[in-house]
Amino acid sequence: MHYLEFEKPLAEIEGKAEELRAMGVANEEMDVDKEARALDKKASELLRELYTDLTPWRKCLVARHPDRPHCKDYIEALFTEYTPLAGDRNFADDHAVMGGLARFNDEPVVVIGQEKGSDTKSRIERNFGMARPEGYRKAIRLMDLADRFNIPVITLVDTPGAYPGKGAEERGQSEAIARSTEKCLKIGVPLVSVVIGEGGSGGAVAFATANKLAMLEHSVYSVISPEGCASILWKDAEKMREAAEALRLTAQDLKELGVADRIIREPVGGAQRDREAAIEAVGKAIAGMLDPLRKKDRDALIKQRRDKFLKLGARGLAA
């Protein structure tokens, strides 16, 4: 278990309980059970307490938690017959973006998402979920495929942002993102999206411009990272807590602003504490968003998506 900084007191209690149990196994005459269970109770109370009213900055940390289920985990658990389709037909296959044909509740869909990787090797291979232009162009190609065969698109958003690299710029990172966003708006099939972790700026918009957007309870979606915002506006990257506060990047804020359509409850202690439960909740939310959209025709789907974004920002946050 990876503990976040604010979870340190929890780590201590849970560590003690674990130690105690290990001692109990080593010395059979010792009765550690009662004491360990008391510690468990204390830990679970503390966990609940820590996760009620997480500050925006803590939510950022939870959203980036390495043990959270990632795109690959959701695809493996929620879809059958997942058939990855690779490449942008121009330059490369971007491993930061997963995508392909699959069945969701037996119906064919195209699923696309950013994958951050789960260990050093896969993180490097996935470029930490930061797509290059090829990733967006792969997504565009897959959305075209879905559109042509009247198959809904499901996108899973989890990226720190688009990759800031030399080659990425040279090959048109901006253009690729712009075209991917444009494609999201153009396709005549349902497009539903879930922010499962980090919705990092333009790199997220390129996938999340959907008919319906859900966000996991502790996910974030922002114009800039709190660190980036702090270094520009506060001239001090260490002011990320203040920046996270000011940016209003939590799922709760985005729901109030009309950017997110629904919030998916996470298990106590975050999706990383009970991955299966989190994945199941996401599956239910996708079905809940997708089913009503299946009844709409192409024009209605395109119109709904456009109207949603044209109207965005008509209301601010209550003072």
Add this chain to the structure above:
Amino acid sequence: MNWITNYVRPRINSIFSRREVPENLWSKCDECGTMLFHRELRDNQNVCTNCGHHMAITPRERFAAMFDGSVFNEIDVPEPIHDPLQFRDQKKYPDRMKAAQKKTGERDAMLVAEGEIGALPIVAAAQDFSFMGGSMGMYVGNAIIAGAERAVATGKPFVLFSAAGGARMQEGILSLMQMPRTTVAVEMVKEAGLPYVVVLTHPTTGGVTASYAMLGDVHISEPNALIGFAGARVIEQTIREKLPEGFQRAEYLLDHGMLDRVTPRTEMREELITILRMLMNQPPAIKGNLPAPEAPEAAPVAEAAVTAPEAEPKP
């Protein structure tokens, strides 16, 4: 030293000898350091007459130089909600807004207008880098939508001059949402069969590049404009190497296939006329660029439509 410093300056000095010479009569070119007489610089659309360096130009100055007879009508932009997030960093967002409004005399970072260029009616939008770095928030989104709607309603091409560091952080996610929002606007123009031409000016970066600035039918840039998604410093920190000379400059993007053309500001008007008339299936512009006569029966002029700059009324 050019002739201005040698000849005009002493004269000016004598005129103002009793008072101090107002500093704003002269500007120093950021690039070559030449002192440039203000009116001359303005007449050359803020392009250095010595080295050709393109300095910032306000949307109003740009429109005055671009539209026939300097005549244009502003298109009304719906006012968005103010400070939707009650954002405060070291300053409050409304205070930053007030300061920017006072400095520029504008409501926000984009001006939208309609008028004629070479007798061709167009709608144009221009972003104002001097207003909070040209940043894209709700107002800029509203401006682009208003411009696109006007273009569609009147069947005119839409020309957009971009200049921005990116999205306006003080509007948080709502600024980010201007990416899809403005993309919808661009789509409306395209679906109406009308040209959408983007002129990228210095600098155009971040979410602006990654939305409406890169979705044009034609992409033209001013020379040496900085255009990119990520900032050069962030890239250098990420890849831990120095970036090549001219990286993310207009000419570099032209080489990498992201732009159609790099065109000096002083030639932009003629170029837009030439391109837009072709895209709108209009005959070549009449030489002299006066408003087109009722029945243009004269044989088409063989050479491209151009106006001698002197013939242009100046603001």
